[in-house]
Amino acid sequence: MSVHLIRRAGSGLIDATLRDGQGPALELRGLRLQPLGERAPADPADCFYDLQWVPAEPAASAAPAGARRWCLIADQGGLGPALLNALRQAGETAELVDGPPAADDAGAPIELVDLRALDLSRLDAEHAAGLHRLLLGAQALERLPPSSRARLWWVTRGAMAVSPAEAATALALAQSPLSGLAAVMATEQGERWGG
Structure with missing residues (x-):
């Protein structure tokens, strides 16, 4: 997996292409990047969304066999x-x-x-x-x-x-x-x- 970035001359915009082993997988056009300044998080890990899987027990009200x-x-x-x-x-x-x-x-x-x-x-x-x-x-x-x-x-x-x-x-x-x-x-x- 790789990301290819191209800066548009004179516009401050960037085009990004995410590539997998088979070619382009995602293209983003006209991105504008700017420094976060004071809004920058203290910990870089805070910049990412973290989805965590939580196993759950089957519902007690599960229908008996054959009811569905x-x-x-x-x-x-x-x-x-x-x-x-x-x-x-x-x-x-x-x-x-x-x-x-x-x-x-x-x-x-x-x-x-x-x-x-x-x-x-x-x-x-x-x-x-x-x-x-x-x-x-x-x-x-x-x-x-x-x-x-x-x-x-x-x-x-x-x-x-x-x-x-x-x-x-x-x-x-x-x-x-x-x-x-x-x-x-x-x-x-x-x-x-x-x-």
Whole structure:
């Protein structure tokens, strides 16, 4: 990973390009840098946002086996069928689907698990299309009536470090944008967001 900076002549602006092993991953144009002066933090570590993963115990009010309907949108790597089998062996009602299910006001709560983020591995045009498909799935679920009791779960691998040891390893940058979108969904559509 490298950062390439170019100062625009006479403007005081800088263009920055973040490159990974496959080429440009992020471009920022027209940055203006200035000294912090008195506002500079005493400790440089205070300049960084630190997200810490806190393990949580399962909720005591977890539904008994079979009380929910699990709908899985499979990835290309084969985790979907494996998860389907594991859920069924645990006594859950589970099925593979192509997208968010239709509203079912009288049925069991729906847990929609979208595994397609696992297929995002490169930052290219297909990456943008893949993120768009995930967003469309979230929007479709949002349009269901509140009585449908459906929640969305995105499965990622390496999208963010969950321990100090992982912080030193390479992250799956192609999946990382979902962390920010997930935070927005949890805030704006909390009752529809599983995790």
